[in-house]
Amino acid sequence: MVAPAEQIQPVCRRCRSPVEQDDLRCAICGFATPATGGAQPRAIASILRCDGCGAAVSYSAEAQAPRCGFCASVMRVQQPTDPVEQADWILPFAVSPDQAQEILRVWMKTLGFFRPSDLAGTATVQSLQPIWWAGWIVDAKALLSWAADSDAGSWRSSWAPHSGQSQLEFTRLLVPASRGLSLAECHTLTPHFNVAGASRQPQGPPGAIVEQFDVQRSAARKIIVDAIQATAAHRLQQGTIPGSHFRNVHVAVLLQALTTHRVAVPTYVLAYRYRGKLFRALVHGQDVRCVFGQAPYSIVKIVLVILGALAAVALAIAIFALAAAR
Amino acid sequence: MELSCEGCGATLTVDAAVRTAVCPYCASPSVVERPAGRDRPSPTFTVGFVLPKEGARAAVKLWLASRSIFSQSGVKTATIDNIKGVYVPAYLYTAISKAEYQAEIGENYQETETYTTTDSQGRVQTHTRVVTKTEYRTLQGEHASYINDVLVTASRGIANDELELIEPFDLRALRRYSPALISGWIAEEPTMTLEECIQLARGEALGKLGAMLHDFMPGDSHHNLQYRTRLEHETADLVHVPVWVLAVRHDPKKPLIRVLVNGQSGRVLGKAPLSWIKITLTVLAILGVVAAAVLVVSWLSEAQEPPRRGAPPPPKARGR
Numbered sequence: 001m002v003a004p005a006e007q008i009q010p011v012c013r014r015c016r017s018p019v020e021q022d023d024l025r026c027a028i029c030g031f032a033t034p035a036t037g038g039a040q041p042r043a044i045a046s047i048l049r050c051d052g053c054g055a056a057v058s059y060s061a062e063a064q065a066p067r068c069g070f071c072a073s074v075m076r077v078q079q080p081t082d083p084v085e086q087a088d089w090i091l092p093f094a095v096s097p098d099q100a101q102e103i104l105r106v107w108m109k110t111l112g113f114f115r116p117s118d119l120a121g122t123a124t125v126q127s128l129q130p131i132w133w134a135g136w137i138v139d140a141k142a143l144l145s146w147a148a149d150s151d152a153g154s155w156r157s158s159w160a161p162h163s164g165q166s167q168l169e170f171t172r173l174l175v176p177a178s179r180g181l182s183l184a185e186c187h188t189l190t191p192h193f194n195v196a197g198a199s200r201q202p203q204g205p206p207g208a209i210v211e212q213f214d215v216q217r218s219a220a221r222k223i224i225v226d227a228i229q230a231t232a233a234h235r236l237q238q239g240t241i242p243g244s245h246f247r248n249v250h251v252a253v254l255l256q257a258l259t260t261h262r263v264a265v266p267t268y269v270l271a272y273r274y275r276g277k278l279f280r281a282l283v284h285g286q287d288v289r290c291v292f293g294q295a296p297y298s299i300v301k302i303v304l305v306i307l308g309a310l311a312a313v314a315l316a317i318a319i320f321a322l323a324a325a326r
Numbered sequence: 327m328e329l330s331c332e333g334c335g336a337t338l339t340v341d342a343a344v345r346t347a348v349c350p351y352c353a354s355p356s357v358v359e360r361p362a363g364r365d366r367p368s369p370t371f372t373v374g375f376v377l378p379k380e381g382a383r384a385a386v387k388l389w390l391a392s393r394s395i396f397s398q399s400g401v402k403t404a405t406i407d408n409i410k411g412v413y414v415p416a417y418l419y420t421a422i423s424k425a426e427y428q429a430e431i432g433e434n435y436q437e438t439e440t441y442t443t444t445d446s447q448g449r450v451q452t453h454t455r456v457v458t459k460t461e462y463r464t465l466q467g468e469h470a471s472y473i474n475d476v477l478v479t480a481s482r483g484i485a486n487d488e489l490e491l492i493e494p495f496d497l498r499a500l501r502r503y504s505p506a507l508i509s510g511w512i513a514e515e516p517t518m519t520l521e522e523c524i525q526l527a528r529g530e531a532l533g534k535l536g537a538m539l540h541d542f543m544p545g546d547s548h549h550n551l552q553y554r555t556r557l558e559h560e561t562a563d564l565v566h567v568p569v570w571v572l573a574v575r576h577d578p579k580k581p582l583i584r585v586l587v588n589g590q591s592g593r594v595l596g597k598a599p600l601s602w603i604k605i606t607l608t609v610l611a612i613l614g615v616v617a618a619a620v621l622v623v624s625w626l627s628e629a630q631e632p633p634r635r636g637a638p639p640p641p642k643a644r645g646r
Contacts, residue, residue: 029474156437249544
């Protein structure tokens with residue numbers, strides 16, 4: 001995935017993260033972006049004039065902008081924009097709707113003994129909605145300072161403290177921003193996407209809808225930084241922190257050159273009906289192995305198993321009592 | 327400093343410590359733009375007023391009404407003599423902190439130990455119990471992070487601890503400085519040197535870092551945390567923050583009470599004077615009640631006390 005030429009952005013002079021055109025400060029390190037305009041050579045007292053009537057203008061707390069006291073017109077000033085951003089990359093669907101239905105049936109058969117035997121045959125798919133849910137693809141470098149307890153080098157206690165610093169690079173990290181899917185659902189789907197295939201044009205079945213981003217830029221950056229922190233803690237436990245069991249994993253992240261792309265991620269949301277009740281399942285839009293969702297339990301099987309277990313216990317007690325009586 | 331009013335040409339006398347003026351002849355609000363210097367840089371950002379004057383008045387009225395009963399009489403019904411919206415200069419400080427730390431980390435473990443007790447008949451019994459013990463291990467390490475959004479005063483009129491008590495300001499509402507944002511309001515120039523402000527900011531940054539390091543330590547407990555910090559890539563941007571300054575009169579013979587209100591959130595800071603007469607009378611009343619209670623209890627216990635067992639009978643009077 002190559003960023004188009006028109007996307008050359010100014011970068012923060014301290015942490016090298018790109019800053020948007022209307023950003024006043026870097027969202028990562030707080031460094032102020034440079035303002036345009038020259039220095040003031042000498043002291044002057046100037047009056048701001050209303051464009052409408054020419055009267056002097058004062059800032060109004062009610063309007064939160066400069067307002068003319070005579071004609072009540074409000075001046076526009078440069079404001080920090082905190083827009084709701086839209087996807088600029090779209091991951092293509094690699095699974096067709098027919099495949100999604102078929103995969104759902106296969107999945108129903110693999111749910112185990114306690115599910116109804118006729119689930120795959122009887123369930124009827126009520127709706128199959130291909131959607132592109134909202135997310136971010138993040139690239140960043142980070143200096144991670146970490147401290148944690150692990151079982152490595154422990155004495156009388158099961159835990160020993162460890163600390164260290166590591167450089168980590170995050171490439172194509174997918175961070176969910178969906179409101180329609182739960183965070184747990186997004187995290188289950190996320191590892192199976194091929195983010196390298198992102199493009200500008202939607203490639204998917206007819207009727208597929210794109211979930212609109214519902215997160216403002218300021219909130220988005222916090223979610224991304226939190227996701228990087230959580231991912232960093234997870235990665236550090238896979239080889240960096242000594243030991244096999246961990247607790248109190250604390251990570252301080254010094255991010256550098258963080259870039260994000262808003263991305264639409266393909267998934268099928270299916271609703272199926274079994275014996276009058278509706279259940280929801282998700283089929284990955286690119287990987288047929290990733291299917292999960294709600295499914296009914298067979299009450300009859302569960303009751304029979306409990307009765308069988310009780311009968312077995314009763315039989316064992318009876319045999320034991322008989323043996324004891326002899 | 328004398329400048330010419332753009333509106334009517336009259337001479338404006340502008341205090342060196344303020345950035346705005348109102349012409350006494352044509353009432354035009356002017357904004358003074360001075361050449362930037364080290365201790366008086368051009369403002370970078372402004373946080374605009376959100377709370378109008380009436381909102382600030384209402385917040386202070388509410389604050390006065392909620393003062394304690396030990397406040398001087400008249401405080402709860404005090405009148406607001408003066409109210410001014412002031413853009414207070416402050417520095418927004420950011421840095422990269424790099425710390426080397428060392429601490430004793432406590433890791434808990436459990437042991438079963440035996441102990442003996444002696445019952446009422448003198449028999450010794452042995453029991454076991456599980457006790458939690460802690461072993462301490464030294465941990466050394468490094469910690470690097472950004473320190474963002476440290477706001478310190480640049481005004482000698484409002485002390486840094488006062489500013490801290492009316493914080494936070496929502497920095498998402500930060501705007502790039504424009505004279506239009508302060509026109510018609512009192513906007514103060516920095517009256518503290520940049521070095522003084524940086525020192526204040528470094529102190530706050532180190533306080534933040536100390537709290538971060540305490541949260542960063544693993545283990546069940548820790549003590550003796552020591553750290554050495556370098557602050558790198560420091561920046562300090564001059565920002566105007568909105569503060570309502572009110573003068574409240576509760577007694578014509580006594581000085582006015584100064585009350586500060588965050589011009590964005592409405593958080594109020596003030597010090598209502600206490601009435602030492604009320605406090606003394608209350609303490610005396612409490613002492614009186616306690617003394618009376620002690621007297622009543624001791625009188626009742628004496629009145630109900632039975633004759634002591636085994637005490638010698640009173641001597642009989644011998645007849646002559």
